[in-house]
Every structure is written in C-alpha cells, then in structure tokens.
Amino acid sequence: MQSRVAYCLMLFVLGLPACAVAQGLSHRPDAGMRSGFEAADVGPYKDADAARFLTQATFGPTFYDIAHLRAVGYRNWLNEQFAAPVATQVPYLDWVEGLPPVPDGNNTVTDSTRMEIWSINSVGTPDPSRGMVIPTDQLRQRMAFALSEIFVVSSKNGTLTYEPWALASYYDMLAANAFGNFRDLLEDVTLHPAMGIYLTHLANQKANSALNIRPDENYAREVLQLFSIGLVQLNTDGSPVLVGGQPVPTYNQATVTGFAAVFTGWNWNNTGCGPTTYVCCDENNYSNCGRYDHNIPSWKLPMQPVEAFHDSTSNKQLLDYPGVDLPGGVLPAGGNATAELNLALDNIFEHPNVGPFIARRLIQRLVTSNPSAAYIQRVANAFNNNGSGVRGDLKAVLRAILLDSEARYGPWQYPSIFGKLREPLLKNTQLWRAMEARTETGRVETLSPYPGIEDWYGQGPLRSPSVFNFFQPDYRQSGEISSLALYSPEFQILTDSNIVSTNNRLFSLSFCFYSEGESCWTNGHGAVMKLNTLRDASLANSNPGALLDRYSLLLMSGQMSPFMRQTLLNRLNALDDEPNRPLSRQRIQHALYLILNSPEYSIQK
C-alpha cells in the first residue's frame, strides 16, 4: 500500500494524473452481482453472466454469442453445441495441398498449415477450404483443446514435427470424442499412430529373451499416470485416500510391466499398403513397414495388431481395486492383441480414480485452478453415472462442470482465489473473437510468427515440450500461491522471458493489424488477422468510458474494477488525434493492450 502511495505521489509531482485520479477507487469488480439465488443452470440474466460462461466454454465471447445465450439459456445452448456440425482439420490440409503452388497459391503443407486451421476452427473465422463457412462448434473445439493438454502428443517429437496430417488427425480424433464416452476416447488415443509414435508403443513387441528385448513401458506408464488414474488412490472428491497418513499407490512396477505386455503387437494400419505404395506390416515386416509419406491412411487410422509380436503367453498384472472385474486384476494369458487391449482399457476405465482424476483436470482447464472438493465430487459423480447409468459420458461431465454452482458463482464464493491464469493462446483467441478479427483471404498466418508461437507464449496447439504438457495440474507458483498451498498450473509458463514475449506478441496483435490497414512489417499479407477497429471507432471517439465498458464485457465478463477503469480512461483521454493515427483507433488499441496485459484481466474469474 505504502509503495503505491509513493508511486502515485511521484506521478503527481511529474504531472501525470493516471494514478492520482484512480487512487481512491476499488480494485474489486462492482458488487451487487448475482450470487446464487436461482439454480445455477437457470439464466443467464445479464450480459456479464453470459460472457463469463462463454469465457469458460468457448474461445471467447462475442456480441452475437452473448445475445444468443441469453435468448436460449445455458441448457439449450449446451444442447445446441452438442449438436453443432464438427469442424475438422485434416480436410483443410488436403485442400491446401491441392492449391496451385507459389506464386499463384501456396500449397506447402507444414505444421504451420495446421496452425491455420486450428485458428480458423478455434476463433471461428470463415474457412476458405469450405467456401468460407464459419465453424460454430465452439464448445467442442474448446474441449478438444483442453483434451489436447491432457492426452498430449506434440510436434516437438522429432518424427511428428514433419507430420501435420498425423497431428491434425489426432486433434480431429479428440474433437470427435469431445462429447462421447471416455472409454472410446481412451481407446482412440491409445490406437492413434501419432500417440503410438509419441509414446513409442507403435511396433512395441513382446519379450524376446534371446535378444534381451522387453516390452516398451512408456505408454503403459503414462496412460496410467497422466491419462486416467494418476499415481495415488483418490476419493471421489479428488483427495488422496490415506492409510496411516500416507497416500496409497495405484499401481507398481509389476502393473506397468503387465500393461506394457498388453500394448505389444500394435503397428501401422495397413489400409492402402502394397507393392506400389508402402510396406504392409506383418510378421515378416514389423520394424520397417507402414508410413513413408505424410498424407497416407496409416497416419490417420488406428493402429492394427500383428499377432506374432503380441505377448499372448504371459499372465498380466493389471490394476487391482475393489470391484475389479478381473480377479486380482490379473489378465490371464491367451488373448489376442485386440481382446487384451479391450480388457486392459476396461480395467483402467472402471478404476474409481478416473472420475475425480479427469474431473479435476477438466475443471482446471475450463473454470478454476483450485476447485473445491465438493465441486470435484459433483463432476466425478456425473462421470460415474450420467443419470441414466452410463459411466464416462463426457456430455454429462461438461454439463456438470459448466452448470455447477461453483462455476457460476465462484467469484462471489471465493473472491480472492477463484479462477485461473489465462493461457496466452486463449488471450489471443479471445481478442480475435471479441474484435471480430478476419484475414483478407481466409488463410491465417498470424499464429505462425517467427520463431514459432510456442516460443512467444510458452505453448502452442500440440506443441508441448513433453508429455507433461506446457504446465502441470499440481504446479504451484513460488511465493504467496505456494504458501497458501494453492495450485496454479498456467503460472508454470509465466516465466520471465515468456512474460515479455507474450506481452510483446499481444502488443503486435493490438497495434499492428486493424481494419484500415497495418503498421508493422509482416510477410503474411492477405493472411494477417486484422482487428475490426472500425466497429468501435465512433464509440471510441464519443465516449471512451463506454468503450471500456464494452471491452470489460467482452474480455473481462464485466469484472473490470473501478480503479482499473479510471486508470485506463485517463490514458485514453490523454491521447491525441494524429496524422495516420486517428484518435479512435489509438484509444481502441491502447485499451486492448492495457487490458490484455493487466493483472485483473489475466486472471479468468
């Protein structure tokens, strides 16, 4: 407090009014907001409530979506989204490949092409590969992105760097399963060749004592630790089961060995293989078959078994837990690769940990870093039973997450800790959606700056540095967060250098590209995302306070504090009309930049 006073005094002496005028104002959002008089799933009754819901459920609110959500209500909106046509990535890559080459077109397909379609589908801009159709499946795409941060594969893998079709297909698989059943998702993840390459169970083979070969344990370990149950037994509310004060491990090395043996014998899908294409995988061609071209079916279709390399002769210790189907959790020898895979995935899926494990991760991705135990339990209950006796229904999980009273009323229930640090990529998409950004051609190069977007933001879609994602669920920022024993996953990428590079990227997005033109050097003309600054020009000219209220709604769900609003207003009022820099545009740009990089906005609440 003292230092702020000193700072403001200094500004005052210098004749800078910003802080002095805002000094006495509250740093909290205005009170008087709704706090749970109605059922959580009824509404929204205010634009700000709608915007807050859309911030959790989409890549950012728009005026249209706010109005539409208010018109139909939360539950109908969710049902509409569950039924919305699915936007995919693979066809876009195919479309680009079919274009004429430079200079008449650009038909080079790289991982940057995948960034284009990720942007189009996530931001919801016209898709040139589909006659400029606008993708509308925001919730599905948002869920796919969340899943991509749990079921991680990455272009940072030496092989996948050069396989945009494989990664696009993987992402499409996540999107396809976003509203499906977790058991199907787990199987599709397990058998996707991108995962097979990434966690090295593709062409994994049974033990061969003559060559001292043991089944690769990589996927076996991570599918348990990261994708389904975690390391220790959980109560339904996500807390660890304690015995004698100590957590209880969910599995041991024998279990990992058992699952590794299950995941043997799986290799490339043989669709399209043959003498004129690529080598079919079989008993005689196990290590040198399959892929060789980027856009072939085997990169996009589930792996297939080669039984000769599957371990059908050993009993396999799988997970053992109360009520487990397999006696003692042991899978008896003799099954073929597919039968054993199914039983093993069932064995994982039925483990009581899966509900709370996935519930906490998805809540953290969409709503808050520190859900209460009761919130986790309510979502886990929905995972365990969707109300019709079905386990693993992700629609029920999403409804439970987004319509929970904590999701809807958290900022009033836990005003100083509810919410999460916004991911830089989501700041970016929210800006573009709020400002109706478009490119001239429909193609999008703005997510492929130099160096890659992940070097600016510390993250990029399917570009994690490791299977542990850009950040981990249990990360605690040093200092106050850690001493309060809170979790803060996204702070793991808030490194000193990422703070600057993310901020500078958001500077570029705010100041460089706008309706009337562009100010900065770029090599992506025609494919540069430009903000629709003209939309807000007259308001910016006539009433900068109302402009800030508009951006508070779109970007901050109306949560901008009086202090912050006054501080920004002072800045906007001090700007001048200049040649080539109309006052209206400057006001818009400074307002956006200052919001995007402010502490209040940076925490989604």
Next chain:
Amino acid sequence: MGLNRRRFLRNSIAALGSAGICSAFGNLRALAAAASHTTFPAGDFKALVCIFLNGGNDSFNSVVPFSASQYADYRSSRSVLIANGGVAFDQATIQANALLPLAVQPGLPGGPPSDGGSYGFHPALAEMRQLFNTGKVAIVGNVGTLLHPITQAEYQAGTVAVPPQLFSHSDQSIYWQSSRPDDANANGWGGRMADRLYTGNTGSVPLCISLAENNLFQRGDIVSSYGMSPEGVEKLSYLGDGPESWVIPPNEDGFAAYNALLTADSQEHVFERSFANSTRDSIANYEVIDAALSTAPALNTVFPDTRMGSQLKMAARLIQVRAALGMSRQIFYVSQGAYDTHNNQVGDQQWNFSQLSQALKAFYDATVELGVASSVTTFTASDFGRSLGVNVDGTDHGWGGHHFVMGGAVRGQRFYGAMPSLRYDNNPDETGFGQIIPTTSVDQYAATMAAWFGLSATEIADIFPSLSEFNQANLRFLG
C-alpha cells in the same frame, strides 16, 4: 537457519490468513535477511551450472566398459550391435575412446573405476574425453534418488523405503531436483542453497538464473529464479525500448497506466498479485541484466551454434558481468531434451552428445578465458539412468546412472562411487526389472557441491535431511 525457524515462518503465515498475506511476505523477507549470509568479500566468486538431460540419459551407453569381463557383462544386456540395428557398441570403438584415469592418491577418494575395469566414452563425447583425460572432468558412478542405502534383497523384499514412483519421468526428475524424495512438495536444492546465500550478493538479480525452462531445482522457500532466453533479454515494446516500440508515439501516459495496474500489493486476488509481482520482477531484472550485458566485451571463445551452445554462452556472459550484476554466487540451469530414447537411441544420443560435448568444452574454455575456471563447477543431472534391457533399438526407464562434473576445482580424471555390473542375469546390482540400484545418492552428489559452494555443515544438513543416512557426506570430487 534451521528447519524449526522455517516451520515457524510457515505457521505464522498460515495464522495470518489470506488477508494479511502481503505483509506476511514482507516479514518473511525481513526475518530471512536478518539471519542470512553477509556480503561475500571481493574476489570470492563461485558459480554452479546444472546441465539437466531431460528424459533420462542412458549413461550405460555413455561410459562403456571395454575390458573383457565388464564388456562381456555389457553385451549380455546389450546383445545386438549397432551395426545390426541394436544399441551395443563394439569393443574396439570404446577402446579407441578410452578414458585414462589417474591412480588412487593416498588420502584422496577417486581413481580408476571401482570394478577394476577399463572404460571409454561414447565417441560423440570426444571433447569431454579430452577434458577427462586432462583432469577437468570427473565421473561419479551410479548416482540416483535414494532415501537410504539399499540392496537388491532389501529392494525386492520391500523392507527399505525407496523414493515414490521410481522410473516415472515427472517424479524422478522432481526428486533429482529437490533431493527430497521424502516430500513431494519440497522445492529445489539449488533454491534452498540460494535461500541461504542470496543476501551475500549485493545486486538485485536472483542468484538462480535459468537459461532453459522454469524448473524446480532453482525454487527456494524465499528466492525464485530468473528465467531468460539464451539469446538475451527482450524488453517490453509498450514501455518504449522493445522490438516494436517504434509502432506507437512516445507513450509516457501509457507507462503510467501500465505501471499503475501492476502496483505492488494493490490487487484484490491472490493470482492477480502473483501475476503483477512476476511481471514487475521480470521488468526490473531485464533492465539490470541488459545494462550489464551491453557494456561487456565479446568473448573470444567460440561457442557452437546450438541450443546447448547458446545457453552455455549466455551463462558465460552472465559470469563475465558478475561484478556489474553484484553477484558473488550464481546458480545456472541449462537443459537439453530428447534423452528418452525408447527407440532410435543410437542416432538421438549421437546428436545429443555431440552438441553437449562441444558446448561444454567451449564453456570450460570460456571460464579459462575469464579467469574463473576454478570458480565454476558444471554438473549433469537427469530423470534417471536407463534399463539394462532394450526396447529393440532403444532402452527403457531406469534408476541409477553415471554423471559428469566439470571445472577447474574438480579433482578430475577420476571415477568416484561404484561402477555397477551391467550383467543381464544374476546381477546383484539391479532391481530384478533391469534397472540399476543407485549406490550413491543424489544427496551425496549435491551436498558435495553445496560444501564447495560455501554452505556450512549445519546448512547442508538442513538442505539435505536424508544425507545422514549415507556414510559419506562429501564425496570430495571437488577440492
């Protein structure tokens, strides 16, 4: 300052509750400073450089035996030669890259490998081999995470506790970096050293600087680390001296607004305060570091144009400007990826090691150029060693593994610790699942560096509470 005092601090913070947390932090700093290190005298400079090999290096294909009996054991595990699609080196290749250890000297530990065998380096570690054979590098055999010394029988019977989640990347890299497998929430041993030393630096830049990812190793109770790009610091465009500041006119009112939003302790939400603090610290640090670097002459030593080379070059430059930064102690973190060689190990390790070895050689040369070779110690760490058995053309997760220590203060050209048998069957040194049981704990490895770095025996016991479980608190590879 002992554990009791820290516990007191934690309790007092908890007692204050969230309302008083900001002032509690002021108190924490004040209390810590009162009991901490006095300013280091001029000329008393030391730096530690942690090279983290992400993914778990197969050190059994890094330091490889070629003497007949040990080589036969190696081949019983790694039976297929590289030429035939496996991972095993042929004997002649290793012999051609032989390490030439010194004989045991009276009164000093270290010397030839404990098993009496002869060893060579992976051929891609050519520069490292030269440094070993000239006394600048030592090998510490079979280091790993441990709570107590443990034998195979004890491991298999489960009668002696082991670190949780052995063979898991995330957990074991955490325990390597915290050296506290007894506490999953512990912070890093580099950070805990810095907690006790940071007041000895006169400058404001954190004692711990990462040139790679945000890491646990450098997190302490009190200190946090500064993370910067190996290419140097970048500044904020909005504040007037960044890469695109030219896009907007002079912006003093903008600075004022931006800074007002970041004002310390003014935010109402815990996460907002943390975001504001991190941002302010980042700006303050880049200003200081940029000013210091901009005045320094270029190094004559040429670094390879690799990520590893860039990271170590920046470490050398930050050492070069230590006086301008007011730093008498520095802890650096650099890392290299892609050691999780389940497959294609031969190609990946060749690529990794050639970059590692060339960059380390350049870094050592730079410390000589700067006259601080004996003040800078560089060491490797990794998730774990790898399995004896193979996944066709790769290896699986293991436990213990060999590590390297480099610098003018290193009693080099020696092996420390014990070299395990690499035999596939009836091997008393492995778990039964093909992972080697460590015989030197991370505690011992780390405490040896802490002692050299200037921590007292009391402080070391506080930083490494399990150290007393092991019979040597100082391996004496640093003199």
